[in-house]
Amino acid sequence: MLITFSALVVLLIMLSFITAQHPLLGKNPTEQRMEFVQNSPNFQNGKFRNLIEKPGMTEGSNIVVEVYKTFFKSIPNREPSEALPSVKTNLKAFDPEQDALVWFGHSSAFMQLDGKTFLIDPVMSGKASPFPWGTRAYKGTDIYTVDDLPEIDYLLISHDHYDHLDYETILKLKDKVKLVVTGLGVGEHFEHWGYPKNKLIEADWGDKMDFGNGISIITETAHHDSGRAFAGGQHLWVSFIIQSSKRKIFYTGDGGYDKHFAEIGKKYGPFDWALMENGQYDPAWRSVHCHPDEVAQATEELQARNMIPVHHSKFSLAKHAWYEPITRISEYSKSRNYRLATPMIGELVQLDNDQQPFKAWWKDVR
Structure with missing residues (x-):
């Protein structure tokens, strides 16, 4: 079976070479942009590096074996057998005086602060893969489209993996977005997809953009x-770190646990809210995705008063049951120095209301 899988991997690689010019693959930085990339202290020996180097795969793990286990081996309860509960909030009817957030599943969210609109890592194509047969959204989770969104003041993209930077969604957003804020080099994808340079802000770690x-x-x-x-x-x-006149919010993007959470908490905290990556983890790639116990610890180190776990309940990209991340973080969050908020997809989160109740909606889903 492993031989068959290896043959499939080779076939996929060949197919990838054939389709390498497809625009959804994006583009690596070229010319002037590459000069900015290379001037970053975080770009060394031809690529960006983490502050503390760790192997992407845990010692003893084999990437081919792990890909096979993740995408080809049967995993109990990997996907829900019925549609997940959700709420369709009218995003275009927000009171401009209201600070609020709506989670779309996985790491996608819409937020309004001081009348300004923010869209975070939107994936609205129903898939998290470049291949037509790739990872699909669970039933009931893909209820929002780009047409449901108002004009977006700030589109925030944490990184360019397919479950965070979605080609189809980005194309449809082109005329709705005023500014894109992302990491160095990511603008090359956007320009390749037709975004003008004057809409793009590419930043390094520690850069601050003041919009007045x-x-x-x-x-x-x-x-x-x-x-x-x-x-x-x-x-x-x-x-x-997103700051308005009233509150401060942290979004992790993707990433494993390390001392940077405590350092960010000391430098910028406390935070009113934190959106924390919590899902698609595995011992085999522990360095690049937090496990729920690490999420709870990191939230305290950030000095966050309220926390929303994200990166779960829309796509299966790991070997755990679909409900495991939200179940485990609920347990680990008991008796902590923060309040756990667990909205359903589409449910309005009132950012100025620390007492808003949330249901354990996942417990009733098979």
Whole structure:
């Protein structure tokens, strides 16, 4: 069976070479952009590096074996057998005075602060793969489209993996987005897809962008990687600190646990809210994705008062049951120094209401 799988991998690689010119694969930085990339202290020996180097795969793990186990081996409860519950909130009817957030599943979210709109890592194509047969969204989770969105002041892209930078969604957003804020090099994808340069802000770790009227965005470190085809590490992965006149919010992007959470908490905290990556983890790739116990610890180190776990309940990209991340983080969050918020997909989160109740909606889903 492993031989058959290896043959399939070779076939996919050959197919990838044949389709390498497809625009959805994006583009590595060229010419002037590459000069900016190479000037970053985080770009060394031909690629971006994490602050603390760790192997992407845990010692003793084989990437071919792990890919086979993840995508070809039967995993109990890997996907829900019925549609997940959701709520369709009218995003175009927000009171401009209301600070609120709506989670779309996985790591995608819409947010309004001080009347300004933010869209984070939107994936609205129903898939998290470049291949037509690839990973698909669970039933009931793909209820929002780009047409449901109002104009977006700031589109925030944490990194260029397919489950965070979705080609089809980005194309449809082109005329709705005023500014894109992302890591160094990622703008090459956007220009390749027809976005003008004056809409793109590419930043390094520690860069602050002040947009006036109390709105600012800081790009900070995460322990992860990047790449859409074969040459990885050419586009920087980031986390975000989003600040308005009233509150401060942290979004992890993707990344494994390390001391950077405590350092970010000391430098920028406390945070009113934190959106924390919690899902698609595995012992085999522990360095690049947090496990739920690490998410709970990192949230405290960030000094966050409220936390929303993301990166779960839409796509199966790991070997755990679909409900395991939200179940485990609920247990690990008991008696912590933060409040856990667990909205359904589409449910309005009132960012100025620390007492808003949320249901354990996943418990009633088979």
